[in-house]
Amino acid sequence: MSPSTPAPVDTPPPNAPQGGLDRYFKISERGSTLAREVRGGFATFFAMAYIIVLNPIILGSAKDMYGHQLDNKQLVTATVLTAAFTTLLMGVIGNVPIALAAGLGVNTVVALQLAPRMSWPDAMGMVVLAGFVVMLLVATGLRERVMSAVPLGLRKGIAIGIGLFIMLIGLVDAGFVSRIPDAAHTTVPLQLGGDGHLNGWPVLVFVLGVLLTLALLVRKVPGAILLSIVVMTVLAMIIHAVADVPSWGLTTPEWPGNPVSTPDFGLVGEISLFGGFEKVGVLTGILFVFTVLLSCFFDAMGTIMGVGDEAHLTDDKGNFPGINKVLFVDGIAVAAGGASSSSATTCFVESTAGVGEGARTGLANVVTGGLFTVALFLTPLATMVPSQAATPALLAVGFLILSGSIGQIDWGDHTIAIPAFVTMLMMPFTYSITNGIGMGFITFTVLRLAAGRGREVPVAMYAVSAVFAFYYLMPALDLT
Numbered sequence: 001m002s003p004s005t006p007a008p009v010d011t012p013p014p015n016a017p018q019g020g021l022d023r024y025f026k027i028s029e030r031g032s033t034l035a036r037e038v039r040g041g042f043a044t045f046f047a048m049a050y051i052i053v054l055n056p057i058i059l060g061s062a063k064d065m066y067g068h069q070l071d072n073k074q075l076v077t078a079t080v081l082t083a084a085f086t087t088l089l090m091g092v093i094g095n096v097p098i099a100l101a102a103g104l105g106v107n108t109v110v111a112l113q114l115a116p117r118m119s120w121p122d123a124m125g126m127v128v129l130a131g132f133v134v135m136l137l138v139a140t141g142l143r144e145r146v147m148s149a150v151p152l153g154l155r156k157g158i159a160i161g162i163g164l165f166i167m168l169i170g171l172v173d174a175g176f177v178s179r180i181p182d183a184a185h186t187t188v189p190l191q192l193g194g195d196g197h198l199n200g201w202p203v204l205v206f207v208l209g210v211l212l213t214l215a216l217l218v219r220k221v222p223g224a225i226l227l228s229i230v231v232m233t234v235l236a237m238i239i240h241a242v243a244d245v246p247s248w249g250l251t252t253p254e255w256p257g258n259p260v261s262t263p264d265f266g267l268v269g270e271i272s273l274f275g276g277f278e279k280v281g282v283l284t285g286i287l288f289v290f291t292v293l294l295s296c297f298f299d300a301m302g303t304i305m306g307v308g309d310e311a312h313l314t315d316d317k318g319n320f321p322g323i324n325k326v327l328f329v330d331g332i333a334v335a336a337g338g339a340s341s342s343s344a345t346t347c348f349v350e351s352t353a354g355v356g357e358g359a360r361t362g363l364a365n366v367v368t369g370g371l372f373t374v375a376l377f378l379t380p381l382a383t384m385v386p387s388q389a390a391t392p393a394l395l396a397v398g399f400l401i402l403s404g405s406i407g408q409i410d411w412g413d414h415t416i417a418i419p420a421f422v423t424m425l426m427m428p429f430t431y432s433i434t435n436g437i438g439m440g441f442i443t444f445t446v447l448r449l450a451a452g453r454g455r456e457v458p459v460a461m462y463a464v465s466a467v468f469a470f471y472y473l474m475p476a477l478d479l480t
Contacts, residue, residue: 030360040359041367047353062111078342084372086333091365094326103346122276131335149458157420161427162306163401170394174206209392232389256380267341302433356397419444438468
């Protein structure tokens with residue numbers, strides 16, 4: 001939360017650690033409590049549980065070059081298993097409240113760019129290779145140097161961009177705004193509701209959820225975000241039972257007939273590390289790995305910066321102590337996603353829902369990871385919370401991120417203010433953290449050079465800006 005909006009307080013945390021759990025996760029040291037960490041873990045899980053349904057839909061709808069499709073039940077197991085493992089790993093090793101799951105955007109790249117030109121094991125092998133490269137960059141210190149090279153003002157722009165991005169995600173997932181189909185022949189990309197109006201019970205649940213969440217935060221009620229999710233889920237279940245609701249989206253708020261499901265691990269380990277290069281050639285194969293790498297690298301970087309800043313895990317200069325452990329686990333997560341055939345796993349921006357509840361340590365991740373583990377056997381229950389009940393948390397947290405960061409940008413220095421502005425707008429407008437970072441970096445480098453301040457630009461920023469420029473030019477040069 002922002003400095004001006006303190007987290008709800010259960011009891012003042014003691015100065016001295018209270019037991020081994022407190023000492024290991026530094027709960028008291030970071031000004032948190034056991035109750036906050038548990039609530040934060042639950043809030044993060046509910047905010048991102050949709051991935052259990054959505055990732056199998058995206059990957060399962062695509063075919064590889066042989067016409068093969070991945071089994072939906074196996075995809076659900078792979079998605080949940082990898083989310084549970086990597087989230088627990090991040091909590092225990094990285095000690096940060098940043099949960100992980102199959103990355104949206106990169107799974108589309110895998111499904112629509114890689115798989116049609118090779119087999120599924122080949123495509124997942126390239127994801128594993130991208131994860132190995134991420135770990136290599138961390139081990140050599142290059143990834144940390146890139147993050148350290150980002151000026152404080154631009155880091156705040158990244159945090160704000162993430163705040164705006166998760167607000168838009170919340171509005172879209174709840175059906176409060178929707179994309180106007182291209183067939184409408186209009187230049188307006190989004191509209192209110194599904195037809196320019198707010199219709200239906202699900203949207204009403206979302207609106208009431210937003211108002212309840214904000215009211216509880218204003219009243220400083222402990223557990224405001226989680227309490228709102230629970231109340232709105234119960235309300236949605238009642239409405240669904242008594243009213244004719246055509247669709248709630250990906251998840252339906254009703255008690256499942258059989259809440260127990262048996263996991264199917266058939267896709268785990270089904271990879272071919274270098275088979276894809278035989279299908280598409282070495283150059284194209286390298287570019288495919290590069291595309292996956294770039295998306296994973298900077299999506300995670302933006303999320304880590306944004307969530308870390310919001311959780312007050314950064315110092316006065318915006319640096320993140322112990323960042324290498326976090327970055328290395330993220331690299332493991334990318335490779336683990338490929339190894340399980342669930343696509344690259346990455347840090348989830350929805351972790352801000354848990355931070356909004358006061359989570360500050362990896363213990364919240366242990367709770368979230370534990371819930372994903374339970375979901376392996378109780379997936380129907382895990383997907384019972386509709387997005388309209390969970391997404392109000394994203395709007396509330398988005399506001400808190402903006403209020404805590406926007407005043408820390410030097411708006412008088414246009415060489416930093418304009419790149420920060422570009423970054424914060426391009427994230428929601430392109431629906432991509434990576435695009436926001438890339439365009440902000442390029443703008444920063446060009447403006448510093450134009451102002452005769454090129455020596456103030458770190459070498460790492462020049463290198464990354466060049467990489468992004470090449471990435472954006474690849475389609476024009478027909479390299480993909």
